[in-house]
Amino acid sequence: MTSSPAPPSTTRRLRDRPSAALVRAGAVGGGGALLAVLVGRPLVLLVVVPLLVWAFVALLRRDPEGVPSARVAASRRIVEEGSSVAVDVRTGPGVLTAVTVPLTRHSDLTPPHGSLAGDGAVRIAVRARRWGRIAVGPLHVLASDPLGASRAQVEVAPVRVQVLPDASVLEAPVEVPTPIGVSGVHLSRRRGDGTALAEVRAFRPGDRLHRVNWRVTSRTGTLHTNATFTEQDTDVLIVTDTIADVLPAPWAGPDAPSSLDVTVRATAAVARHYLSAGDRVGVFDVGHLLGPVRPGTGPRQLRVLTDALSRAARDTGAPKPARRLRSVRPGTLVVVCSPLLAVPAIEQIGVLVAHGADVVVVDTLPASVGDTSVLQGRPLAVDGRASERFWAEAWALRRLQREETVRELRESGVSVTPWEGPSSLAPVLLSLTAARTAPRRRRS
């Protein structure tokens, strides 16, 4: 999903100033020439001639109007996770242009330290490793003549790039337990116009003639028709828990995702999966980082969703009360993305189940958090230093406590599965569909 290239931005013409090298060449060359003349030593003049010539050539090449202005353009303003955007800086031919870009979090620069010099044009590539909004810059542009005798500097405003979350293709069936829409691709239990055969029954007034089963009719002597199940679409609601962003353990690696990263990526993948099947998908955030997204269908809804997800920022402000979803249409497929730590989020799952929704919980707690395999009976060393706070042990205990919550959810009929990529939800969705035909227990 990309946009057209952004229009280039312009700055005023740059006024260049003599460098220390030009002053050095003039002072040593001129002073040496004067000394050579005064003492009558032409060979000393021979020694300083190259410096004088260097200064003379630099002054001849210098444009009194200054250096052409720096123009910055980005190849794209909206990219996907893992994609690159090229930032071009142009001055003019024959101008030695050095561009420096500060290192940006969760992105890789080419060249690695973000500084490159070229002849009138410089291209720096930025590869975004994580969704969100990144500001490439401010760009520091230094334009000088090829000898380095005069230079001009300017700082250009950052180039802002929106990085969409990776909406990987979900390797899961599109069937839902209880389709509640009007017309779609999901097989429902309701009889009506469809393709899946429900039964062969006696013809009634109003039945369509092309549905008549002539084989059974000729055998029985009475007109019989094929009754079919209807195909419907459904509502899919993705409930995200952004109350807290749980960071991965320090030893998990620099690119290990936090709970918010997993939430955003899982939301994007699930939304894409069901939107491609023609269902209505909406988002409700129990926290305050993602704005609510009204249910919608089609590619436009996917763009709206991924745009809302990429605009989320890690909130470091004061904690706010969690939002509550009061009601949901019975039969709605609800996918809850939560680390299952905050009480409001767990209570929200209960409310959704009580209202008759088909709930699937995606566990977004990073696997490295509370991992007991790293515990060795003594303080863990992180970056060569033994921790004095026992965070790993504390999280291990918290994870054990959380197992109780997960067990209770499963016993009440809610599937809980950790997000491990595009194939995570397949077994859960299949089991939900199988459960549709199983004998039901009254939920009291």
Add this chain to the structure above:
Amino acid sequence: MRWIQRFVDPLARGLLLLRTVSPEQAGLRLLGLAATVAALLLTMPGGLFSGLGPALLSLAAIAGLIASTLAPDSDLGLLAPAAVVLALVPQAELTVGRAVLVALCLLAAHCAWALAATIPLHSRLTRAAWALTGRAHLVVLVASAAGALLVLLVSRVDLGPWMLVPAVLALAALTVVVLPRRER
């Protein structure tokens, strides 16, 4: 152990910073350093510290060299070439060959420092940038050769005391050209 850490940590940070220096910057600074040292050695064949005068000039040159290596844009970089020129002035035994070699070393050092001052410490240069700066320096080299030939030819002309007149005129013209102009 903490006092060892206080000593080792800054050293380790400095070494890590060195790793970020681009090959281009490292090459330019090494070239400037080597060319300046070569110019010094050619200027004082008897030794850098063979007398009080040479010792003082050598110390000044070394100070300027260190300043230029750490900050190529430093004004102290003027000390090294100035010391070389001052050391050559009283030398009656200076030959054309040695003068040309010293001139080339000074030019190489000056060009290296000037280019190193233009680009950041960790900046890379594209091929186009090398070609651009190479073409400009080639012009300087050719013009320097022409200028040197002119100096050698003119030096053979003996006008006696009247030699001062064209010399002063040439200096005045040079000063007028080199003087900074008021910017519009």
